[in-house]
Amino acid sequence: MSERDPLTRLLGTPGDDAGCEGALALLAKYVEGELAGRNVRELLPAVAEHLRNCPACAEDYEGLIALAREQRAGS
Amino acid sequence: MTRLTVAVEPERVQIPSGSAQLDPESRAWIEGLRARGAEHARALERLHDLLLRAAYSEAQRRRHLYPEIDGAELDDLCRQAADDAVVAVTRKLDGYRGASRFTTWAYGFAIFEVSTKLRRHAWRGRSIPTADDDATWDRLASGALAAQTRIESTELLRALRRAVTEELTPRQREVFIAVALNDVQIDVVAGQLQSTRGAVYKVLHDARRKLRLRLEREGHLEREEV
Numbered sequence: 257m258s259e260r261d262p263l264t265r266l267l268g269t270p271g272d273d274a275g276c277e278g279a280l281a282l283l284a285k286y287v288e289g290e291l292a293g294r295n296v297r298e299l300l301p302a303v304a305e306h307l308r309n310c311p312a313c314a315e316d317y318e319g320l321i322a323l324a325r326e327q328r329a330g331s
Numbered sequence: 332m333t334r335l336t337v338a339v340e341p342e343r344v345q346i347p348s349g350s351a352q353l354d355p356e357s358r359a360w361i362e363g364l365r366a367r368g369a370e371h372a373r374a375l376e377r378l379h380d381l382l383l384r385a386a387y388s389e390a391q392r393r394r395h396l397y398p399e400i401d402g403a404e405l406d407d408l409c410r411q412a413a414d415d416a417v418v419a420v421t422r423k424l425d426g427y428r429g430a431s432r433f434t435t436w437a438y439g440f441a442i443f444e445v446s447t448k449l450r451r452h453a454w455r456g457r458s459i460p461t462a463d464d465d466a467t468w469d470r471l472a473s474g475a476l477a478a479q480t481r482i483e484s485t486e487l488l489r490a491l492r493r494a495v496t497e498e499l500t501p502r503q504r505e506v507f508i509a510v511a512l513n514d515v516q517i518d519v520v521a522g523q524l525q526s527t528r529g530a531v532y533k534v535l536h537d538a539r540r541k542l543r544l545r546l547e548r549e550g551h552l553e554r555e556e557v
Contacts, residue, residue: 262471265511266471266491266511266512266539266542267491267511267539267542267543267546268535268536268539268540268543270540270543273536275529275532275533275536276527276528276529276532277529280439280443281426282430283439284430284431284432284435284436284438284439285430285431287431287435288431288432288435309536310517310532311516311517312446312450312516312517312518312528313528315393315446316439316442316443316446318392319389319392319393319442319446320435320438320439320442322388322389322392323385323388323389323435323438323442324435324438326388327432327434327435327438
């Protein structure tokens, strides 16, 4: 299933999913890893899976990576 | 700014193991937040300022989603988000292991709080859709057909609709219909159920798994390797 597939939107994906608490606990590490060029989807697959399945956490991820980018640019 | 009273005793907050590897800025944050007296108060005030800026920044980024929320209303939401984020950071400080910069970790709480508050505020006064009637499924089918995806199969949609009725508990059905069928934000559903995002997501996740298994058993979905 692709990320934009309506069936995925309805049924989610079958992979290991960290859940909201699990993903949010690791989100800062995920974001900084991504900005550092690491393959975070491989390093933290359950977080990546959750971000495919949970629009609320995916939006929070977008916000956090935007702030982290600003932080890196300012430091 | 508002002074915060945080219900965590500073002496109970430990510097995480491995903190020798913290960057100097993160170490300074941890030391300030576990200090006593005036140093602790100053660290809390700095943290509040940091998270208030983060909340405003995130609210600004999402402005196109909630154009009706602005002015004093937006200020109030951002301040509430910063207050709640400071409390959350202080309570969870023991869980910070230095896997990221302290500020990135703390920003996560501000973003979570402001995003939840914006979604719930924008939804206030409206009820959550509970209908899984013909119109809802027809809309789904027409949208899916336009996208020319696998869901264009009318048979699959019929099977899914049967599975929703026959496989799910009343709570799972309520959450699935609201979030998956009607695109209601999960934070809105959590607020109305007096629950949390994580708890509602777990209900949705379990419902989706049941539905996938049923559709696989009936041959409508291929079994996917995990």
